Amino acid sequence: MKTARIVSPFLCVVVPFAPAQARAPLNYLFGYGDKAYPVVGLTWGVLIVSVLVILVISLLVAGAIWRRPGVAAQAPGSVLPLGQPEGGLDWIWIGVGISSVVLLASVVWTMVVIADTNSPATKPALTIEVTGQRWWWAVRYLSDDPSRVFVTANEIHIPTGPPIQFRLIGGDVIHSFWVPALSGKTDLIPGQTNETWMEARTPGIYRGQCTEYCGIEHAHMGLVVVAQSPNDFRKWYLRELQSPAPTTDGQVAAGMLNFNAHCGSCHAVRGTDAAGVLGPDLSHLMNRTTIAAGELPNDPADLAHFISDPQGVKPGILMQKPELSTNEMADILAYLKTLN
Amino acid sequence: MSTIADYERAPTVAGEGAHPALAEKLGRVWEAKPGIAGWLSTVDHKDIGIRYIITAFAFLIAGGVEALIFRLQLAGPNLHLLTPEQYDQLFTVHGMTMIFLYAGPVLSGFSNYLWPLLLGARDMALPRLNALSYWIYLCAGIFLYAAFAFGFGPNVGWFNYVPLAARAYNNGPNIDFYSLGMIILGISTTVGAINFIVTFLRLRAPGMSINRVPILVWGTLTASAANIFAIPAVSLAFFLLWMDRNLGTHFFDVPTGGSALLWQHLFWMFGHPWVYAIVLPAMGMVSDGLPVFCRRPLVGYTVVALATVATMVLGFGVWVHHMFATGLPSVSLSFFSAASLIIAVPSAVGVFAWIATIWTGRPILTTAFLFFASFIVLFTIGGVSGYMTGSVPVDLQLTDTYFIVAHIHYVLIGINVFPVVGATYFWFPKFTGKMMDERLGRWNFWTMFIGFNLGFFPMHISGLLGMPRRVYTFADGMGWDWLNFITTLGSFVFAAGVLLFIINVMVSYRRGRTAGDNPWDAPTLEWATTSPPPPYNFVVIPTVASRHPLWEGRLGKSDSQERSTVSTGLVLDHGRETVGTTPLDAQPNIILKMPKDSYAPVILALTLTAIFTGLVLHLWWLAIAGALASGLDIIGWLWPEVALGETREPANG
Numbered sequence: 006m007k008t009a010r011i012v013s014p015f016l017c018v019v020v021p022f023a024p025a026q027a028r029a030p031l032n033y034l035f036g037y038g039d040k041a042y043p044v045v046g047l048t049w050g051v052l053i054v055s056v057l058v059i060l061v062i063s064l065l066v067a068g069a070i071w072r073r074p075g076v077a078a079q080a081p082g083s084v085l086p087l088g089q090p091e092g093g094l095d096w097i098w099i100g101v102g103i104s105s106v107v108l109l110a111s112v113v114w115t116m117v118v119i120a121d122t123n124s125p126a127t128k129p130a131l132t133i134e135v136t137g138q139r140w141w142w143a144v145r146y147l148s149d150d151p152s153r154v155f156v157t158a159n160e161i162h163i164p165t166g167p168p169i170q171f172r173l174i175g176g177d178v179i180h181s182f183w184v185p186a187l188s189g190k191t192d193l194i195p196g197q198t199n200e201t202w203m204e205a206r207t208p209g210i211y212r213g214q215c216t217e218y219c220g221i222e223h224a225h226m227g228l229v230v231v232a233q234s235p236n237d238f239r240k241w242y243l244r245e246l247q248s249p250a251p252t253t254d255g256q257v258a259a260g261m262l263n264f265n266a267h268c269g270s271c272h273a274v275r276g277t278d279a280a281g282v283l284g285p286d287l288s289h290l291m292n293r294t295t296i297a298a299g300e301l302p303n304d305p306a307d308l309a310h311f312i313s314d315p316q317g318v319k320p321g322i323l324m325q326k327p328e329l330s331t332n333e334m335a336d337i338l339a340y341l342k343t344l345n
Numbered sequence: 346m347s348t349i350a351d352y353e354r355a356p357t358v359a360g361e362g363a364h365p366a367l368a369e370k371l372g373r374v375w376e377a378k379p380g381i382a383g384w385l386s387t388v389d390h391k392d393i394g395i396r397y398i399i400t401a402f403a404f405l406i407a408g409g410v411e412a413l414i415f416r417l418q419l420a421g422p423n424l425h426l427l428t429p430e431q432y433d434q435l436f437t438v439h440g441m442t443m444i445f446l447y448a449g450p451v452l453s454g455f456s457n458y459l460w461p462l463l464l465g466a467r468d469m470a471l472p473r474l475n476a477l478s479y480w481i482y483l484c485a486g487i488f489l490y491a492a493f494a495f496g497f498g499p500n501v502g503w504f505n506y507v508p509l510a511a512r513a514y515n516n517g518p519n520i521d522f523y524s525l526g527m528i529i530l531g532i533s534t535t536v537g538a539i540n541f542i543v544t545f546l547r548l549r550a551p552g553m554s555i556n557r558v559p560i561l562v563w564g565t566l567t568a569s570a571a572n573i574f575a576i577p578a579v580s581l582a583f584f585l586l587w588m589d590r591n592l593g594t595h596f597f598d599v600p601t602g603g604s605a606l607l608w609q610h611l612f613w614m615f616g617h618p619w620v621y622a623i624v625l626p627a628m629g630m631v632s633d634g635l636p637v638f639c640r641r642p643l644v645g646y647t648v649v650a651l652a653t654v655a656t657m658v659l660g661f662g663v664w665v666h667h668m669f670a671t672g673l674p675s676v677s678l679s680f681f682s683a684a685s686l687i688i689a690v691p692s693a694v695g696v697f698a699w700i701a702t703i704w705t706g707r708p709i710l711t712t713a714f715l716f717f718a719s720f721i722v723l724f725t726i727g728g729v730s731g732y733m734t735g736s737v738p739v740d741l742q743l744t745d746t747y748f749i750v751a752h753i754h755y756v757l758i759g760i761n762v763f764p765v766v767g768a769t770y771f772w773f774p775k776f777t778g779k780m781m782d783e784r785l786g787r788w789n790f791w792t793m794f795i796g797f798n799l800g801f802f803p804m805h806i807s808g809l810l811g812m813p814r815r816v817y818t819f820a821d822g823m824g825w826d827w828l829n830f831i832t833t834l835g836s837f838v839f840a841a842g843v844l845l846f847i848i849n850v851m852v853s854y855r856r857g858r859t860a861g862d863n864p865w866d867a868p869t870l871e872w873a874t875t876s877p878p879p880p881y882n883f884v885v886i887p888t889v890a891s892r893h894p895l896w897e898g899r900l901g902k903s904d905s906q907e908r909s910t911v912s913t914g915l916v917l918d919h920g921r922e923t924v925g926t927t928p929l930d931a932q933p934n935i936i937l938k939m940p941k942d943s944y945a946p947v948i949l950a951l952t953l954t955a956i957f958t959g960l961v962l963h964l965w966w967l968a969i970a971g972a973l974a975s976g977l978d979i980i981g982w983l984w985p986e987v988a989l990g991e992t993r994e995p996a997n998g
Contacts, residue, residue, distance in 0.1 A: 029824030031811025075707030081864030100697030189741025199672030
């Protein structure tokens with residue numbers, strides 16, 4: 006069901022998911038979950054108040070000017086008549102009176118929404134730990150059972166329905182975690198663990214973005230939240246729990262050896278010798294929709310392009326161009342394509 | 346002929362007849378030396394004020410060109426005119442320039458020029474400190490821009506968050522230059538603020554009780570008081586950061602127990618009050634200038650003055666609204682959210698006072714009036730976008746998007762640049778004795794107004810559509826393409842408007858119509874003296890009986906019973922003198938001996954800059970030499986002088 010309910014005192018409309026999200030994937034004028042609804046309502050509320058205030062004030066200024074314009078001096082220094090020397094104070098009392106009521110109402114509404122969205126109404130189904138790195142996201146699915154903890158990167162799958170808890174950690178500098186259609190921003194700050202939560206009512210792909218300036222590739226630090234029906238999510242989750250099982254096919258086996266030698270000190274693939282933690286975990290790379298933190302679609306051509314010229318795709322990132330022969334490159338790509 | 350008996354004497358009173366002889370005598374006493382010597386040593390507040398304004402406008406142009414360059418990069422998706430590193434330096438230096446080197450100093454310039462004239466005094470209370478404040482500002486600006494010229498401009502945003510600004514992530518000297526430059530500039534702002542406060546307390550003309558000072562004076566006074574409390578926070582923050590980076594301390598170093606959030610608190614405890622400090626004086630200019638063209642006094646003088654002070658007081662309680670997303674407890678978020686919304690109440694006072702003044706007046710549509718009146722609308726737009734960000738849940742969406750970029754520009758351009766340009770049209774005749782061209786002025790106004798709104802209004806929409814700030818490029822398919830194109834287009838139109846303004850200033854300076862003393866038939870004291878004013882401002886010290894000395898007798902029922910006198914007043918001609926009055930009621934109680942011109946301020950500015958240059962380049966000998974030279978200079982500066990009553994006259998006097 007690709008529709009979303011917008012709860013707002015001003016607007017009660019059904020907005021199709023696809024068009025709004027497709028035209029402006031990071032907009033937050035429409036929300037798609039229990040945390041987003043009250044915020045969307047408040048956003049539209051203060052936005053409409055603001056537009057009305059601008060219109061009223063502009064009309065008053067224009068009216069005041071054109072009501073009875075004075076006469077300009079013929080020459081500098083000539084004495085001009087003075088008009089009504091007193092009065093006008095009523096404007097201030099009435100204007101400030103009305104403004105104060107609106108402001109007070111906004112404060113109350115704000116407090117209600119803060120209380121409403123501060124923590125989820127029901128127990129979160131899942132806790133996901135996100136660590137901000139320059140310029141990607143390390144994602145760890147937590148569980149009381151250590152065998153059910155796994156690591157991924159840049160793409161977060163959640164089930165629709167229940168609230169999901171997030172623990173946010175600053176890995177190096179400050180980043181900010183933002184998935185506008187589902188939740189406002191929370192910073193990831195070194196030395197502290199922040200918490201946030203979100204909930205998706207509608208299955209879909211929700212774009213996210215780092216919004217705290219974090220250095221040279223801040224512009225290209227995206228993420229994707231994939232909200233799936235509980236059944237689809239369960240399938241994905243169980244797949245992620247397993248280690249990938251590359252075939253022993255000649256080229257793939259050679260690719261794995263090359264990958265471990267050239268890439269394994271930064272990247273990890275579970276169950277292999279590649280166990281680096283400096284870059285994104287690539288265990289189930291082929292199950293992701295994007296690479297390079299949302300920068301490129303995950304297709305073979307873009308993957309090859311990114312690996313062969315990381316500094317061209319994202320100038321300044323920490324990944325250096327690997328020293329690979331054409332054959333080694335082909336082998337590694339063949340290996341990566343088996344990681345699903 | 347000096348010393349104690351002299352400044353406790355009862356000065357004589359003289360009228361119009363004595364003016365020619367007095368003027369000739371005062372001219373000899375007050376005029377700066379001709380040539381470069383006088384240029385370097387002058388302490389005349391008018392010279393200093395004009396220098397402030399011109400320097401600030403030079404920085405405005407520099408910051409504007411930087412913005413135009415990166416607007417080209419953002420004109421469409423995936424453009425690569427600039428490397429990410431170049432873009433990062435440009436947007437950081439643009440912010441630093443506009444916020445620190447333009448917006449604050451330009452208002453200091455106007456206030457410096459205007460205060461003694463508005464207050465009926467002959468100079469600022471501490472003229473040499475005033476000169477020092479300017480020279481340090483100039484040196485700080487050159488210091489920061491020299492780094493930029495060599496490719497070492499600050500590159501992590503004007504807000505300079507750690508750990509990105511720490512040595513571990515920023516190895517070059519960029520942030521060291523920024524840190525020390527900001528500390529130097531802080532000295533300038535602080536001594537300037539002290540000067541305004543002392544001048545307000547002691548140099549108002551006899552009779553100018555605090556309920557009779559122009560609103561501009563309230564604005565600058567409030568801003569100055571705020572700066573005294575706000576600047577230490579940021580200077581401390583930058584000093585701690587410099588020590589972290591250079592001496593191995595750990596104030597902000599998380600792995601060794603420092604705190605990353607400490608920086609944000611220190612920075613915004615300064616940063617938010619600073620925003621008010623760079624708009625309140627500009628709002629004061631409108632409160633004083635607008636009524637002149639409406640041919641009536643400002644509606645609600647008292648409430649507007651009180652609202653100015655209230656804004657500043659509340660302004661110290663809202664800094665956390667820059668940090669809503671940092672994971673603070675929801676109770677403290679709620680408090681700061683409420684404060685950030687309620688601070689709109691005193692702003693509403695101003696808006697309705699200005700509208701009422703126009704509504705009940707007979708507005709004359711001069712260029713200055715157009716700038717002042719349009720400011721009300723721009724102020725409202727910047728105000729309501731601020732109101733939206735004050736609400737925590739909404740701000741968690743808006744923050745760090747282009748919506749905030751729109752907001753800050755409506756605040757800084759709408760509430761600072763528009764009033765400043767209007768104020769230039771208004772006071773240029775006083776500064777130069779020439780009128781600015783009104784026909785060119787119309788072109789100037791409409792180009793700036795249309796360009797500004799064309800450029801910056803769409804940023805609200807790109808923000809609502811999720812465009813993050815501080816990105817050097819953006820992908821297509823995000824819904825931002827045409828909005829960014831319009832923004833770039835508008836920014837160039839706006840720049841053309843600013844260019845027309847500068848052309849108008851230059852042309853009018855050469856060929857403008859002669860203005861006379863009071864071209865607008867305005868009510869306050871600066872219009873009582875010649876245009877441009879003589880070095881001593883007033884031949885005799887005026888006595889003030891109302892808020893509108895030059896409109897007395899024409900205000901009907903609200904006229905004061907007593908009358909101000911501007912051509913008859915105290916004669917103070919025993920060297921450089923002005924009158925000191927009591928802080929509240931402005932009863933004259935002392936004759937103040939004013940210092941002569943001096944090289945000490947310019948030398949101290951240079952030696953202080955030498956200290957900081959030594960520190961940033963790790964040339965320790967230069968830092969030590971600079972410190973010693975500064976010490977010697979201060980000794981020379983403070984050496985007691987008989988003429989200033991700082992030491993008893995010799996026994997044989």
